[in-house]
Amino acid sequence: MRRFLAQALVIARRDFGAIVLTPTFLIFLLAPLFMLSVATIGSLGAMHVVEDGRERAVVLTGPDELPRLRKAEQRLRGIVGGDPAPPQVSFEARERDAARQARDLLSRDGVSAVLFDGRVLHTERGARDGDYLALLGAAASGTQPAIKALSIARPEGGAHARNATAFGAVFLLFFLSLLLASQAIGMLAEERNNKVIEILAAAVPLEAVFLGKLIGMLGVALLFSAFWGGIAGTAAALHLGGLSFEAIAPATGLASFAVLFLCYFMLCFLLLGAVFLGVGAQAGTMREIQMMSLPVTIFQVSMFALASAGASAPDSTVGVIAAVFPFSSPFAMAGRAATGVPAWQHVVALAWQLLWLGITVTIAARLFRRGVLKSGGGRRA
Known part of the structure; x- marks a missing residue:
């Protein structure tokens, strides 16, 4: 096993140097400048998640x-308007102990202010919504009532913030895999045409060649991500005058979430890269590789759609399927790291994904050996 890994690392170092130490790598490094439209679509989707989870009064x-209160609220909403828009207002039946009912509502995620018996209670972040309810109370009664506003502190980072973070994690993995992992589909084309792959297959096991190429591409992906992550972090720090991560609020904690996201990013890249490398290895010409690009993209989008559908509801049927299916599992588990699941699920998921990485690499290598090297008269590894 040690010799196998050493052989794979030799291939990885060779491929990493061959990619990074070329002028064309700079063009690849700047590729995100041409993909801002994709990032814009993702940010609109994240904004939609946040809007759906906006707190209500x-x-x-x-x-x-x-x-009388419904009519007053409709009339007031038409008058106030503006940007941001007035809060969503719902009406609920008043219980005997209305004060306790109001505090119970404010202790939940999604409720910012409560109007009852001529009083307004609001959270620290719901002062604007509390003012709106005060205006509503005055409009409904016809006179300015004696409204007492109380502030109720509530921890930052509720369920809606975690859901938005989960969607953002899933989308970021999709964006990086779309940009980076799909490059593996054409890795073997040149070496197959000039017979280099046959020389490598004669020297080391073909599985080590495939794994080494994946590790080399992973190194390129990590370098790429570190470069753009550093630029994004610096730009945010200069623009905001200091970064604040309170709005992210992952349930596992920021440091643990960052480590888990990195692990799932690497396994997402390796799993999808193994699939694309195996598919691309069957192609003999660049035309065939181009023809395979559409199914590859559809596969990536399908994994993203499956994982994002269960991002805000990890215990739903869709969420469980996304977490169990090996090629969508890194996406889904990155989202689960934000919403919060027991630690043992992450351990099991990482082991499950590593198992499928080995299975995928083995299948891809055997298909290449039997379908390409053997049919082409090359030496069997």
Whole structure:
């Protein structure tokens, strides 16, 4: 096993140097400048998640007062308008102990302010929503009531923030895999045409060749990510005057989330890269590789769609399927790292993905040996 890994690392070092130490690598490094449209689509999707999870204001009222309050709210919303828009307002039946009911509502994620019995309670971040309910109370009663506003502190980073972080993690993995992992589909084309792959296959096991090429491409991907991550972090620091990670609020903690995201990024790249390398190894010409690019892209988008569908509901049927299916598992588990799941699930998921990485590399190498080297008269490894 040690010799196998040493052989794979030799191939990885060779491929890494052959890619990075060329002028064309600079063009590849600047490729995201031409993919801003994809990033814009993803950011709009993340904004949609945040908008869907926007906190609401609640009015506690009895059945006699409800029609008057609804009309007043519709009239006030048309007058206030503006950007940002007024909060979403829902009406709920008032219980006997309305004050306790209001505090219970504010202790939940998604409720920012409550109006009841001429009083307004709001969270520290819901002061604007509390002012809106105060205006609503005045509009409904016809006179300015004695409204007492109380602030209730609540920890940052509720469920909606975690859901947005989960979607962002899934999208970032998709973006990086779309940009980087799909490059593996054409890695063997040149070496297959000039017979270099036959020389490598005669010297080391073909599985080591495939794994080494994947590790070399992973090194390129990590270098690429570090370069653009550093630029993005520096730009954010200069623009914001200091970074604040409170809005990210992953359930596992920021440091643990960063480590888990890095692990899932590497396994996502290796798993998808193994599939693409195996598919591309069957192609004999650049035309065939171009023809395979569409199925590869569809496969990536399908994994992203499956994982993003279960990002905000990891325990749903779709969420469980996305976490179990090996090629969507890194996406889904990166989202689960944000929403919060037991640590043993991450351990099992990483082991499961490593197992499938070995299976995929073995299958890809055997298909290449039997379908290409053997049919082409090359030496069997």
